[in-house]
Amino acid sequence: MLPFIPRPDLDVIDLLLGEHGCLLSLFRHIEMRLPNLPLADVLSAGETLESLLMAHAVEEDQLLFNALPAEQTGVKEALAAMAGEHNEQRRMLEELREETEVVLARGRLLRLIELTREHFAVEERILFGLAKQVLDDERRSALGREFARRRGLSQAH
Ligand SMILES: [Fe+2]
Ligand SMILES: [Fe+2]
Numbered sequence: 001m002l003p004f005i006p007r008p009d010l011d012v013i014d015l016l017l018g019e020h021g022c023l024l025s026l027f028r029h030i031e032m033r034l035p036n037l038p039l040a041d042v043l044s045a046g047e048t049l050e051s052l053l054m055a056h057a058v059e060e061d062q063l064l065f066n067a068l069p070a071e072q073t074g075v076k077e078a079l080a081a082m083a084g085e086h087n088e089q090r091r092m093l094e095e096l097r098e099e100t101e102v103v104l105a106r107g108r109l110l111r112l113i114e115l116t117r118e119h120f121a122v123e124e125r126i127l128f129g130l131a132k133q134v135l136d137d138e139r140r141s142a143l144g145r146e147f148a149r150r151r152g153l154s155q156a157h
Contacts, residue, residue, distance in 0.1 A: 009137065010144030012064055013128050019056050020120045026052070027113045034109065039102040046096040046109055053093070053116065057086040059150060060123075063143045064131055072134070078126055085119045 030045050037045065061083065070076045092112045099105040131140070 009141045010148050011137075011140045012143035012147050013131055013140060015144055015147050016056070016060055016064060017124065017128065019052075020124065023052060023056065024117070024120070027117065030109065031113065034106050037102075037106070039100070039105055042102060042105040042109055043097065043099070046093060046105075046112075049109075049112070050093045050097075053089055057089065059147055061086065063147055065127070067135060067139065067143060068127070068131060069134060075130065078130075082119070082123060082127060085115065089116060089119070 026049070030049070034042065034045075065079050065082065068075055068079065070079060089112065092108060092115070096105060096108045096112070099108055135143070
């Protein structure tokens with residue numbers, strides 16, 4: 001029989017940071033291969049990014065950003081900026097899907113990656129820091145458990 005191991009807290013901020021880490025390594029992988037990729041592969045890389053990035057943005061908006069106090073000075077503006085960038089990512093991915101020129105498709109994918117790197121950095125610096133201050137451990141764990149349940153992680157059960 002396995003020894004009893006206490007279940008670690010699932011902090012929603014750590015889980016979202018983990019996804020940033022995975023996405024950043026995927027960005028590096030795509031950037032290295034991109035100069036030699038034919039159009040079909042560029043579009044396929046875009047589709048993979050789309051499914052991961054959009055799932056990340058939905059959980060982030062619905063779980064973390066929704067829980068932040070929009071009435072606090074500066075928070076509303078920061079949340080609006082991040083939501084606007086999620087929409088911009090969505091729009092760029094849609095345009096990429098329609099692209100028929102390989103050089104333009106590569107450029108679109110690179111711009112999306114650049115924008116998203118900056119977006120992650122702002123989230124980590126401003127909103128994740130703020131969330132740590134205003135949401136207590138219990139709330140962050142409850143949100144983390146919901147995040148884990150949505151992703152199908154075994155820790156959620
Ligand atoms: Fe985001
Ligand atoms: Fe994020």
